[in-house]
Amino acid sequence: MDLSSAIQFDFISLMIVCIGLLIVALAANNIAVIFQKIKLPLITGFIVTGIIAGSSVLNFITKEAIQEMEFLFDIALSIIAFSAGSELYLNELRSRLNSIKWMTIGQLIITFVLSSIIIYFFAGNIPFMREMNDLSRIAVAILFGTIFVARSPSSAIAVINEMRANGPFTKTVMGVTVLKDVLVIVLFAVSFALAKAFIGGKSTNAIFFVILSFELLLSFGLGILAGSLLRFLFSLPFNGKVKSTLIILTGYSVYLFADFLVYTSGHYYTHEIVIEPLLICIIASFVITNYSKHRIEFSEQLEKVAPIIYVIFFTLTGASLSIQTLVSVFGIAMLLFLVRLVTMFFGGIFGVIAAKDPHKYTFISWMPYVTQAGVALGLATIISTEFPVWGQAFETIVIAIIVINQLVGPPLFKWTLNFVNESHLRATPSRHKHNHDALIIGVESQSLALAQQLAKHNWVPKLVSTDDFKVDDIDEFEVFKMTEFTIENLRKIKCEEVDVVVLMLSDKKNYEIAELIYENIGKKEVIVRLNKRENFNKFHELGALIIEPTTAIVSLLDHFVRSPNAATLLLGMDKGQDSVDVEVVNKDIHGMRLRELRLPSDIIILSIKRNNNIIISHGYTRLRLGDIITLVGSEKSIEEVMFKFDT
Secondary structure (H helix, E strand, O other): OOHHHHHHHHHHHHHHHHHHHHHHHHHHHHHHHHHHHOOOOHHHHHHHHHHHHOOOOOOOOOHHHHHHOHHHHHHHHHHHHHHHHHOOOHHHOHHHHHHHHHHHHHHHHHHHHHHHHHHHHOHHHOHHHOOOOHHHHHHHHHHHHHHHHOOOHHHHHHHHHHHOOOOHHHHHHHHHHHHHHHHHHHHHHHHHHHHHHHHHOOOOOHHHHHHHHHHHHHHHHHHHHHHHHHHHHHHOOOOHHHHHHHHHHHHHHHHHHHHHHHHHHHHHOOOOOOOOHHHHHHHHHHHHHHOOOOHHHHHHHHHHHHHHHHHHHHHHHHHOOOHHHHHHOHHHHHHHHHHHHHHHHHHHHHHHHHHOOOHHHOOOOOHHHOOOOHHHHHHHHHHHHHOOOOHHHHHHHHHHHHHHHHHHHHHHHHHHHHHOOOOOOOOOOOOOOOOOEEEEEOOOHHHHHHHHHHHHOOOEEEEEEOOOOOHHHOOOOEEEEOOOOOHHHHHHOOHHHOOEEEEOOOHHHHHHHHHHHHHHOOOOEEEEEOOOHHHHHHHHHOOOEEEOHHHHHHHHHHHHHHOHHHHHHHOOOOOOEEEEEEEOOOOOOOOOEHHHOOOOOOOEEEEEEEOOEEEOOOOOOEOOOOOEEEEEEEHHHHHHHHHHOOO
16 A cells, blocks of 8 residues: 555544544533433533443444544643633732632642642552552652642533622632632643653752743743734634634644654753643633733634533543443542542631631632532543553543532532522522612503513512502502602602602603602602603703603604614614613722623623713723613623623
């Protein structure tokens, strides 16, 4: 067979393997959904599907096929690193830097040191470590310790979003989770180099640490360079699919360059220069996230790419496992899982005391950091590849621990958020200081239609009737009967506590009520349906918002004729689109520029109202507490932004 025929055969073979993997990955994605329905994590479904499709059960994915697709592991690891780095957005961490710093130190150093020591002395009970010498045991112990530090930002974000959590404890957890995954890559680079030296019998003198420091600095420098490259690529007028492809190619290129550097330096020099691709990718992601205008677009493209890559990665990882080995090490995995929890417990106590956080955090501060996923599994995969003699057993134990952490971690985190009163579930009437109550005075067909529309947007309308207009037939809203409008009667129905009062009576009655509110309750959003144009100035002097039905219809028709897209958008007529006013009450957002906000790309800021004045806003406009921001976007994105602006 000539060279061209051999290349063609290898290409066809690789394509067949890739098609087979794609079919298995599609099955894994569907099976994982079933796992999710029975309260098991998606990652478990991917791994289990991979095990079944692997050589230990059905042999759909052979060991040879896994070796041919090692490049997919490199791509997946780069995406995992990009995702971790993209979560480290400095502007969102500044309010809790002290707590984040000390909790990170506690969870990083104490967990790493204690778990490494315990595993070293426990080595005789771990089958593949029994026959190792002391240096090799130390090497494996520090590798376990490093992986025990790793966390899962994506899992943390999922729980926080599900619980609508917000507050100082939540901000600390998010900051520590993201920062730990950055630092654990640095820690892994050091531990991995030491492990190779210990097991290979190499010297670890001063020169060794000088070279290691140089390699780390080189990795940091290359990470900054890769971040600049991504920043340039995202500035080009490419569509989303092209940019997603560029992310994948950039990440894979980092791994190719790392392999090239090892080969070249080993061939021409006495020492191989080893850079850390994970560290390069995480720094690159950090650079584009914090020092460019493309962070939102970059995160969105990652969100599109990552799920596909993760399905393939976790499924391939499962296929590489032996089910017999997994069963045999499950008991050891349980013990090591408990070891990790104990070390995290002490790390959490240290972090709370050092940061002088509230005492109620002392014994629960470790709970949010249990869950693990991509980073931990990625590091285990690297170790398995580098140390083939015992690496697979090591990886199998780590995977078993990760699965246990995935089962135990989220419920613990949810309980903790409830304990510190920072969860705001969907059943909560309001996620911010407004009650979303509207008092509609005047019961008629239009006021009922308004009440029904407000209720669809999670407002609580209350109706006030001056007569018996079908009042007895209204059972979906609270209805008050009032024949005389006095401040005492208005206070009886808690007029001062509602957000908005809508007046839909005669101009005379409307003005009487508006004046009572103006003189006795003070600043209150009052909306008046005007009957006669000549009364406009009277209501305007009271600061009311005035709707004149005739001119409103003409104006609305005018907007539909000249700008139908804008009109339907502002009126919420587009499917899934809405507009809303949001008050800035989150102290962390006070002083931030608009361009610094990580808002979804489909959110448009129409205006900012400050001290009853509309200000002209731009990217450098600084927000202030009490600002009213008018937003337009999808309902999901608006809900996310409202949650962000909450306290």
